Amino acid sequence: xxxxxxxxxxxxxxxxxxxxxxxxxxxxxxxxxxxxxxxxxxxxxxxxxxxxxxxxxxxxxxxxxxxxxxxxxxxxxxxxxxxxxxxxxxxxxxxxxxxxxxxxxxxxxxxxxxxx
Amino acid sequence: xxxxxxxxxxxxxxxxxxxxxxxxxxxxxxxxxxxxxxxxxxxxxxxxxxxxxxxxxxxxxxxxxxxxxxxxxxxxxxxxxxxxxxxxxxxxxxxxxxxxxxxxxxxxxxxxxx
Numbered sequence: 258x259x260x261x262x263x264x265x266x267x268x269x270x271x272x273x274x275x276x277x278x279x280x281x282x283x284x285x286x287x288x289x290x291x292x293x294x295x296x297x298x299x300x301x302x303x304x305x306x307x308x309x310x311x312x313x314x315x316x317x318x319x320x321x322x323x324x325x326x327x328x329x330x331x332x333x334x335x336x337x338x339x340x341x342x343x344x345x346x347x348x349x350x351x352x353x354x355x356x357x358x359x360x361x362x363x364x365x366x367x368x369x370x371x372x373x
Numbered sequence: 374x375x376x377x378x379x380x381x382x383x384x385x386x387x388x389x390x391x392x393x394x395x396x397x398x399x400x401x402x403x404x405x406x407x408x409x410x411x412x413x414x415x416x417x418x419x420x421x422x423x424x425x426x427x428x429x430x431x432x433x434x435x436x437x438x439x440x441x442x443x444x445x446x447x448x449x450x451x452x453x454x455x456x457x458x459x460x461x462x463x464x465x466x467x468x469x470x471x472x473x474x475x476x477x478x479x480x481x482x483x484x485x486x487x
Contacts, residue, residue, distance in 0.1 A: 290475075297479070298479055299462055362475060
């Protein structure tokens with residue numbers, strides 16, 4: 258079974274530029290998550306999709322971050338404009354659990370963003 | 374809100390030593406509890422989980438017991454190996470409505486030496 262795929266793996270941009278990350282979840286997984294992991298901290302949920310609908314985006318900085326999940330499969334996360342404090346690893350995860358708390362989330366390798 | 378507190382690292386042990394990484398949580402309901410591991414250069418992987426009080430999760434020699442009375446989920450291993458060197462994250466998941474999300478601790482780096 259193929260895992261969660263993410264690209265690019267690394268990205269370096271200047272502040273005020275825009276950037277986009279792509280995620281392809283495990284086939285058949287209805288739930289998709291984007292997390293932000295700042296160095297030395299645990300991952301923090303940014304947004305959660307159930308199929309192609311948003312179920313939780315309470316911690317997404319909506320003035321600069323946006324995300325979509327077209328057709329309930331792939332997802333993109335965009336930052337525009339980027340700030341220095343956006344430097345982090347962006348993790349995508351998927352789950353088959355339909356929101357059940359006990360279901361495992363499978364994580365991709367992450368995209369390491371450096372904003373200079 | 375929900376939160377997870379882990380012991381700070383790094384934890385440095387010699388091979389074959391006993392490992393304990395403490396984890397306590399605060400939650401309003403009945404969460405599921407997880408330990409995830411992140412090896413160098415890799416993504417997060419589920420190590421073990423427990424879904425209700427007194428459950429014991431175990432995998433690869435690691436184990437943790439869901440203690441509701443002490444709101445704890447400490448990770449233990451009787452004899453660590455160099456290959457166990459990684460960052461370990463304790464996390465809880467609670468369902469609210471149609472959503473559930475993981476709340477992570479800050480992670481504990483384990484370094485095992487020969």
